[in-house]
Amino acid sequence: MVKALIAHKAGGELQIGEWEKPVPKGNEILVKNKVVALNPVDWKQVREGFGSLGFVLIKYNFAVPQWPFVVGADTAGVVEAVGPDVKNLKPGDKVFAFAGVGSLNYGTYAEYSLLVENLSAKEASTIGLGTLTSAVAFYHLLKLPRPREHQSFFRPEYLLIWGGSSSTGNYAIQLAKLSGYTVITTASPHQHAYLQELGADVVIDRSDPEAVTKIREITRGRLRYAYDTISSATADLAAQALDQEHESHLAVIAGAPTGSYPKVKEANSFGVSFYEELGELLAAGVLRPNRYEVLPNGLAGIPEGHARLAAGKVSGVKLVARIDETP
Missing domain, CATH: 3.90.180.10 (Medium-chain alcohol dehydrogenases, catalytic domain)
Structure with a gap:
């Protein structure tokens, strides 16, 4: 026993x-x-x-x-x-x-x-739930380029991660950065420096009532990809930050947005093929554990x-x- x-x-x-x-x-x-x-x-x-x-x-x-x-x-x-x-x-x-x-x-x-x-x-x-969750959202649902397919964008291609201080958010920031994206995320102020160490380019106070407005200003209203790790309420905020005139994409793991966003395609609910690549990223020290x-x-x-x-x-x-x- x-x-x-x-x-x-x-x-x-x-x-x-x-x-x-x-x-x-x-x-x-x-x-x-x-x-x-x-x-x-x-x-x-x-x-x-x-x-x-x-x-x-x-x-x-x-x-x-x-x-x-x-x-x-x-x-x-x-x-x-x-x-x-x-x-x-x-x-x-x-x-x-x-x-x-x-x-x-x-x-x-x-x-x-x-x-x-x-x-x-x-x-x-090398595999954990938080990492795999983000990998599924990015590389299976949103069809983003994988880290080994790193993109060099002529101008910044933004990706929003709502809830960067969550365990899933930590890995999401690193994977998004390794895939070549300019990362915007939200978190409490005391987490900002750490998330920037992980690769976040812009960190916004999650409690800021102007957070969505600031994100839209940074991205000039052309944000194509967002990933929410928190709840239906924050999924709505992430959806509002997306491009409302052209097709954009939102992946969520803790509740779908409740509002109507005609131009936003929500990714609904990938696996073993990503594990070897993930192992290489961790072994190389470019993906940091929580x-x-x-x-x-x-x-x-x-x-x-x-x-x-x-x-x-x-x-x-x-x-x-x-x-x-x-x-």
């Missing part, structure tokens, strides 16, 4: 308890989790009620394999054992991976969890982290927990 943070029922509190240690089969990998990262999908998965996930209105407590089960998707750890069909990984390899959502024994809020080997060791060690905040008490600190995420009280950092600090 191993220690895990267990969800026993929809809407119930997560509780530390004993969980049977998984055994890898086929192309599965058993990982001894060292550090796990929190994502909004984690608390939404077990909460009762309704909300948005990506582009879709959903009922919370989705993708539950059974009750009880272990939540969690992002992990950094060491391969403990591998199934008989695994070819690219071996015990002792260090990995960082997005384990997936909705499969029993794949939840990372535990001392040990499973992964499926559908990536090489190099690829699996800043992070370590929650106290390991697994026991995760529920408080979920509460902060749900209340919108996390800005500019990724919340993580060290498994070995669990009481």
Whole structure:
């Protein structure tokens, strides 16, 4: 048996308890989790009620394999054992991976969890949910050039990222810059210097009532691409900043805009082909990981982290927990 943070029922509190240690089969990998990262999908998965996930209105407590089960998707750890069909990984390899959502024994809020080997060791060690979310929005939905297809524009080609201080926004800024775009983003003033370090060309106070007007002035009303990482309300602001006379494009991950924007094409809800490129970007040091905040008490600190995420009280950092600090 191993220690895990267990969800026993929809809407119930997560509780530390004993969980049977998984055994890898086929192309599965058993990982001894060292550090796990929190994502909004984690608390939404077990909460009762309704909300948005990506582009879709959903009922919370989705993708539950059974009750009880272990939540969690992002992990950094060491391969403990591998199934008989695994070819690219071996015990002792260090990995960082997005384990997936909705499969029993794949939840990372535990001392040990499973992964499926559908990536090489190099690829699996570099992929996270925030990065992949932005990659899907840019390179699959908006059809932007990838970093290795970097564009040199005769004049600035702007891309707006509403919510640059979110974990997804951090990666979005870097990917957009690597693809050759002039990046405009929004954030609280205390985040501006850091986002400029990541590559943002213009950072605007997210609370500025003139934010949309300022963006339209900078882009002369010809902004073609925007990406919202926050909510339906901010998706409306991003849509308003776009070109209203010619076709423009908006990708959202946390709620569609509620207003009518006839010239704005909204990208609705890409994968393995991007992982190798992502690994190269991280290995080369041109894509920087999120800043992070370590929650106290390991697994026991995760529920408080979920509460902060749900209340919108996390800005500019990724919340993580060290498994070995669990009481």
